[in-house]
Amino acid sequence: MAGEDLTREFGTLVRKLRLEKDLSQEGLAELCGLHRNYIGAIERAERTPSIVTADKLARALGTTLSEVFSELERNLDQGRDSWFS
16 A cells, blocks of 8 residues: 555544544644644644654543554455545
């Protein structure tokens, strides 16, 4: 899978999990010590977070990095184009 596709899927998953927790981008940013604009850039796949940042996001969203990666893998294995389809 191309890096751009993985970045897009990661951002989409972050958005899905954030919305499930009823968090704004600003609220999520506060929980992980990041800027709200950076959260938006991740969700739009304009930025690729480091593994440390991905872990901060996962923890703030009430999950683990391994669960996030597992969900990404499941989605990609199923060949789905979007988490919202």
